Amino acid sequence: MNLGMVPVGTLLDGPELAAARWHGGREGAHRGVGDVRWVVDGREAQPGDLAVTPAGAAAPGYRLDALLRRLDDAGGCGLLLLGPGADLARSTVLLAERLAFPVLTLDHPEPVRLLQRLTLELHEPDSVRATTMDHLLRTLAGLDDGADILDAAARVLRARPTLLTASGTPILGPVPELERLAQLEATVAHIDQGYVWHPVVGRDRRSAEAWLAVPEDSTAPARRGALAAGLAVMAPFVLGWLSRERLRADRDAVQRRDLFSEILAQGAATSRSTVERALAVGWPLSTWHTAVHVLAHGTPAGSEREELPSLFVRELREGGWDSVDIQASGDGWSLWIDSAKEPTTGSVRTFLGGVRRLCNRLPRQWELSVGVGRSYEGAEGLARTVGEAKDAALLAASHDARPRVEHFDALGVARLLATWQQSEVTRSFAETVLAPLRETPGDTLLATLRAYLDHGAAPGEAAAALGVHRNTVGLRLQQIRDRLGVDLSDPTLRLALHIAVRSLPHDGAEAG
Amino acid sequence: MAWTLTRWDVRALCAGADLLGGGGGGDSEVVEQLLDAALRDTEVTVLSADELPEDGYVIHAGALGAPDVLRELHFDPQDLARAATALATHQGVEPTAVGIIQVGGLNAPLGVLAAALQGLPLVDGDLMGRAFPRVIHTRPAQRGLGPAPLALAGPEGHLVVVHESTQHTLDPLITGIAAEMGGTVAIACHAMTAPEVREHGLPGTLSRCLELGRAFLRARTAGTHRLVEALGATLLCLARVDDTVEANGDAPGRTTLTSADGGEVIRVDHVSEFLAVSVDGRSVASVPTVVAAIDAYSHRVLHVGDLTVGHTVALCSLPPVAPWPLEVLTKVDISAFGFEVD
Numbered sequence: 001m002n003l004g005m006v007p008v009g010t011l012l013d014g015p016e017l018a019a020a021r022w023h024g025g026r027e028g029a030h031r032g033v034g035d036v037r038w039v040v041d042g043r044e045a046q047p048g049d050l051a052v053t054p055a056g057a058a059a060p061g062y063r064l065d066a067l068l069r070r071l072d073d074a075g076g077c078g079l080l081l082l083g084p085g086a087d088l089a090r091s092t093v094l095l096a097e098r099l100a101f102p103v104l105t106l107d108h109p110e111p112v113r114l115l116q117r118l119t120l121e122l123h124e125p126d127s128v129r130a131t132t133m134d135h136l137l138r139t140l141a142g143l144d145d146g147a148d149i150l151d152a153a154a155r156v157l158r159a160r161p162t163l164l165t166a167s168g169t170p171i172l173g174p175v176p177e178l179e180r181l182a183q184l185e186a187t188v189a190h191i192d193q194g195y196v197w198h199p200v201v202g203r204d205r206r207s208a209e210a211w212l213a214v215p216e217d218s219t220a221p222a223r224r225g226a227l228a229a230g231l232a233v234m235a236p237f238v239l240g241w242l243s244r245e246r247l248r249a250d251r252d253a254v255q256r257r258d259l260f261s262e263i264l265a266q267g268a269a270t271s272r273s274t275v276e277r278a279l280a281v282g283w284p285l286s287t288w289h290t291a292v293h294v295l296a297h298g299t300p301a302g303s304e305r306e307e308l309p310s311l312f313v314r315e316l317r318e319g320g321w322d323s324v325d326i327q328a329s330g331d332g333w334s335l336w337i338d339s340a341k342e343p344t345t346g347s348v349r350t351f352l353g354g355v356r357r358l359c360n361r362l363p364r365q366w367e368l369s370v371g372v373g374r375s376y377e378g379a380e381g382l383a384r385t386v387g388e389a390k391d392a393a394l395l396a397a398s399h400d401a402r403p404r405v406e407h408f409d410a411l412g413v414a415r416l417l418a419t420w421q422q423s424e425v426t427r428s429f430a431e432t433v434l435a436p437l438r439e440t441p442g443d444t445l446l447a448t449l450r451a452y453l454d455h456g457a458a459p460g461e462a463a464a465a466l467g468v469h470r471n472t473v474g475l476r477l478q479q480i481r482d483r484l485g486v487d488l489s490d491p492t493l494r495l496a497l498h499i500a501v502r503s504l505p506h507d508g509a510e511a512g
Numbered sequence: 513m514a515w516t517l518t519r520w521d522v523r524a525l526c527a528g529a530d531l532l533g534g535g536g537g538g539d540s541e542v543v544e545q546l547l548d549a550a551l552r553d554t555e556v557t558v559l560s561a562d563e564l565p566e567d568g569y570v571i572h573a574g575a576l577g578a579p580d581v582l583r584e585l586h587f588d589p590q591d592l593a594r595a596a597t598a599l600a601t602h603q604g605v606e607p608t609a610v611g612i613i614q615v616g617g618l619n620a621p622l623g624v625l626a627a628a629l630q631g632l633p634l635v636d637g638d639l640m641g642r643a644f645p646r647v648i649h650t651r652p653a654q655r656g657l658g659p660a661p662l663a664l665a666g667p668e669g670h671l672v673v674v675h676e677s678t679q680h681t682l683d684p685l686i687t688g689i690a691a692e693m694g695g696t697v698a699i700a701c702h703a704m705t706a707p708e709v710r711e712h713g714l715p716g717t718l719s720r721c722l723e724l725g726r727a728f729l730r731a732r733t734a735g736t737h738r739l740v741e742a743l744g745a746t747l748l749c750l751a752r753v754d755d756t757v758e759a760n761g762d763a764p765g766r767t768t769l770t771s772a773d774g775g776e777v778i779r780v781d782h783v784s785e786f787l788a789v790s791v792d793g794r795s796v797a798s799v800p801t802v803v804a805a806i807d808a809y810s811h812r813v814l815h816v817g818d819l820t821v822g823h824t825v826a827l828c829s830l831p832p833v834a835p836w837p838l839e840v841l842t843k844v845d846i847s848a849f850g851f852e853v854d
Contacts, residue, residue: 061766062781062790062851069793090755091768091779095793098777 005032006122006222008050008077012102016117020080020106023088024096031077031102036118042070049076050122052115055083055105064092068101078102082111125222132156132226136233146172146241149234157230161214163200163238166207176213184211189228191216196224198231200239209242256281260327260334263383270379278379283324285379287338290348290372292316292323292355293389295332295397298367308366309333315361319354332393334386343375352407359403360464369397369404402465417502430500436483445483446501448476453498457488514559517624517634519551521722528725529620530813531743531830534802536785537617537643538579539815546589547621550628557633559609561715564706568608570635571596572702573626574619576647576664576686580817581695582618591665591698592626598663599700602673611635611702611709613650615717615833616643616785616802637715639702641834642802644844645784646683652702652712654840658682662701666693714834721833732811736826739811743804745828748789748796749778750808753823759783759816764849767819769827780827782816787849789827798846802830 009029012020034048040057051071058064058081071079084107096103108114136156143149146163150173154160162173168182176182178193187199187208196216199208212231216224259281262274270285278285294312309326313335316323326335343351352372359368371392373385388408396406420426437445448466452473455461459477463470477488486493517525526540526547533540564570573592575582600607610630612623615638627634639650647659660682664672670693677685690697704712724743731742740747751769759765764787769778771791781788786803789796797803805814808824819825836844 060764060781060850062779062788065777065779065790065793066795072793089757089766089768089779091766091777094754094768094770094777095779098775098792 005034005048006125007031008033008102011050011118011122012078012080012104014121016114016121017080017104017106020104023103023105024093025078025100025102027097028078028100028102033077033122036115036122038115039067039071042067042074042076045071045074045076047075049074050078050080050118051076052080052082052111052118054111055081055086061089061092064088065095068092068095068099068103072099072101076101078104081105082108082114125225128222129226129229133229133233136230140234140237143237144241144244146238146245149237149241153230153234157214157227159214159217159227161212161231161234164211164213166210168211171210176215182211182213184208189232191224196227196231198228198235200235200242202239209239212238252281256325257327259283260325260329263379264329264386267380267383275379281325284338285382286377287340288342288375288377289324289336289338289382289385290343290351290375291334291336291382291385291389293329293332293334293371293373293386293393295369295393296366297369297397298363298365309335311362312358315358316354319358321351321354329386330390332390334389336382336385339375342377348372348375348407352405356403356405357461359405360461364402364467367404369393369399370406371396372405372407374408417499420499420503423503426499426503430503433484433497433500434504437480445476445480446504448473449480449497450501452477452488453494453501457494514557514563514633517551517556517558519548519555522548522551522621524722524725524729525624525718526621526725527728527813528721528723529615529617531724531728531804532616532620532641532721532802532833533643533813533815534616534785534799534830535782535805535814535816536579536645537614537619538575538582540618540621542582542587543618543621543625546587547625547628550589550625554628554631556624556627558636558718559633560636561706561710561713564609564635564709566706568706569600569603569605570609570611570702570704570706570709571599571607571700572611572613572623572639572704573698573700574613574622575696576699577690577693577696579618579696585694585696586667587696587698588667589625589629591667592622592700593629594671595663595665595698595700596626596630598665598671598673599661599703602661602663602675603703605703607632607703608706609633609635611704611713612638612718613647613699613701614638614640614643615714615721616640619643620718620721634718635709635713636718637709637713637834638717639713641714641717641832641836642800643785647686647699647701648679648683649844650702651714651836651840652704652708653679654843655712657702657704657708657712659701661703662686662699664689664693665698665700666690667697668694670697717833724830724833728813736806736808736811739806740826740828743828743830745804745830746797748803748827748829749776749791750826751776751778751824753819753821753825755821756819762850764851765816769825772824778827780819781851783849784816786816786827788846788851789829797829798851799849800836800841800844801832804828804830 008031011033032048033050037049037051039045039051039053045051058067139152139156143152150161160174162176163171165171168184176195183192187201189198194216195213198212200210202209212234214227259277275285313323313326321337323335323337326333355370359370362368371389373388376384392406392408395411396404451462451465459473460470463473522544526544529540573596610627610632613619624634653659658679660674660677662674672689727742731739749771751771754768754770756767757765764781764783767780776792779790780786788798789803806826807814808826
């Protein structure tokens with residue numbers, strides 16, 4: 001990262017040297033200037049030097065050529081001759097052009113003062129940076145919260161930094177506007193897509209635990225340098241916070257798991273200490289609880305399995321339902337949402353619909369089965385709704401149509417339906433009515449009708465459940481109407497057909 | 513081993529002398545014609561310093577002043593003999609041989625001419641090994657054995673004998689006299705005994721000059737690189753003149769060139785001879801090394817004044833015809849001209 005040197009051109013075109021006359025080597029204006037040095041014959045020159053010398057010391061001309069050559073060999077960046085701006089020898093001008101080495105003359109009455117001013121001008125960014133860093137360090141000292149650290153840094157640096165995971169997901173701060181994925185493989189500070197990036201490197205020193213990014217509001221090296229240094233100062237503070245958070249999360253997780261098992265085990269006889277500990281971890285036990293149990297038969301790969309609970313919780317939150325917690329329970333995960341009052345039937349239905357849509361969005365291969373329990377009050381209520389959700393999840397798992405989401409109430413209806421399905425009358429009615437649909441290969445039309453009716457006559461959701469395009473469902477429904485000669489918009493006919501479809505045993509192969 | 517210098521050696525002698533002039537020493541073209549005429553009926557015997565009789569006496573003869581004047585002013589070769597005779601008379605000796613003051617430039621053929629006119633043998637050697645701006649730059653002078661007493665003979669019949677002088681005043685004194693006499697005068701100086709010549713002279717430089725001239729004439733029609741190679745010289749650059757500033761008084765002049773192939777910036781500092789050559793600010797040659805400039809197309813040897821803008825020239829450093837001993841080197845090297853180079 002070239003955040004170091006100021007191009008000599010900025011200094012040469014600056015206010016102090018406005019009156020200086022250029023003789024050659026303009027193309028070398030990009031050379032980085034490290035220091036301003038008074039030179040006599042050039043042998044004392046160091047890399048990055050802007051050499052200042054009295055014109056007399058560089059006369060006659062051959063001496064000037066030799067000086068130029070030595071400065072260039074030493075890695076200098078320019079030569080300022082103090083004295084009358086007389087024409088330089090042609091050889092000097094040509095040599096300056098050839099080496100792309102800036103040569104200027106300036107008639108300045110106070111060379112020492114000029115040298116001081118140039119030095120100050122050159123090192124001003126350094127001093128600004130040092131002051132900023134000092135300020136930043138003092139501000140950050142004592143802060144132990146990530147958001148506080150970022151806010152404080154934003155005030156000092158006058159730019160809002162963002163903390164991102166090692167894979168580039170924002171954790172804190174504004175979301176960077178990137179055109180493509182940030183290149184975060186190496187653990188090296190760099191500039192990419194208008195942002196200055198700095199890794200937050202952990203103990204192992206090999207990989208970045210997180211990244212800090214800040215938009216570069218100026219391409220001036222000094223500003224870039226200040227931002228980069230600022231991020232570097234922040235990194236250890238952020239690392240400390242991340243480590244503390246992780247430690248706390250680990251300790252919390254253990255406590256919560258134990259507590260959850262206790263509540264489920266104790267049921268109605270919840271002890272006082274359990275209630276107190278629940279309060280301490282932020283579980284209000286006295287409110288109304290509605291539990292959801294999630295089973296994943298598709299056994300997603302390792303990291304996906306780890307992320308599934310948090311993903312589920314996040315998706316729910318986006319739908320407007322804040323779950324209190326999610327805990328591994330049995331062979332799945334139980335989560336629950338709280339409400340101060342008993343949820344209405346409408347809100348339960350809305351919630352169920354939300355969970356169904358959520359499950360449709362998640363990958364099919366996870367083979368999720370989700371059960372929702374009824375709402376109950378108190379600690380024993382939590383144990384009960386979790387139990388119901390587990391039962392409902394098992395019922396849902398027995399279905400073939402996606403999404404496999406059931407409410408505990410469906411257990412009663414399921415029994416009723418089962419009675420009907422086993423009735424010979426219903427069975428023969430179904431065989432007759434649905435016969436025209438059974439002539440299609442793989443019972444495609446029958447499966448489509450089943451999905452359509454299962455999803456409340458919504459073609460879109462049926463399409464999602466079948467994994468086909470919405471238009472395909474529309475086309476098939478038209479075929480169904482044609483073959484059966486029925487109007488699917490008639491609720492009575494739909495109910496009859498739904499019972500008929502449900503009463504038919506099917507091989508479970510979903511048409512797609 | 514004594515040998516004879518004939519009319520047929522004149523061209524080679526002058527070519528070699530031009531090269532050894534290092535950009536100065538005067539154009540030998542006029543003298544070449546005079547010498548050619550003088551040697552039509554005679555020859556000059558050339559002796560090595562070792563072959564001089566022990567009680568032998570050598571008077572060095574040549575020209576002094578602005579060499580360019582010779583192109584316009586009639587130079588009477590008899591002035592050489594007049595000056596030499598005047599010096600011999602003053603010293604009360606009978607000279608046994610004539611010596612060459614500087615082998616570079618027109619003073620080499622002038623020394624031969626002086627010998628031919630006086631019917632005396634010539635010493636194979638000189639006192640500079642190249643051309644220098646001043647008569648005090650001779651090797652014996654740098655060792656404390658000054659040119660005076662000396663005699664100057666001018667074209668209008670003037671004859672001046674300088675009995676003695678200090679090293680500092682001699683040069684301005686005789687330069688002033690030469691200027692008053694018309695710009696260029698014949699000079700006879702450094703009246704030396706045979707042992708002195710053996711001790712302080714630069715031996716064999718006349719033979720070396722002839723060899724160089726012959727090599728030059730042989731390879732002149734070849735390519736520039738072959739020519740430089742034939743001279744045993746080192747090519748410093750093949751470059752085009754961009755700018756030139758004449759010397760002014762003591763301040764050296766300078767010529768800036770750009771190399772034809774690499775674009776390097778070449779700087780040549782000069783007074784009446786080339787003093788120093790630097791490429792991209794790095795010194796590549798300086799006095800007493802002889803730097804010769806050769807026109808890249810005509811292969812004519814160029815003088816300092818011939819380097820005009822647009823000219824493409826080959827600059828090369830010639831191998832020394834006679835080494836300057838270390839103890840006097842600093843008196844004629846680049847530092848003696850006020851330069852400090854790496």
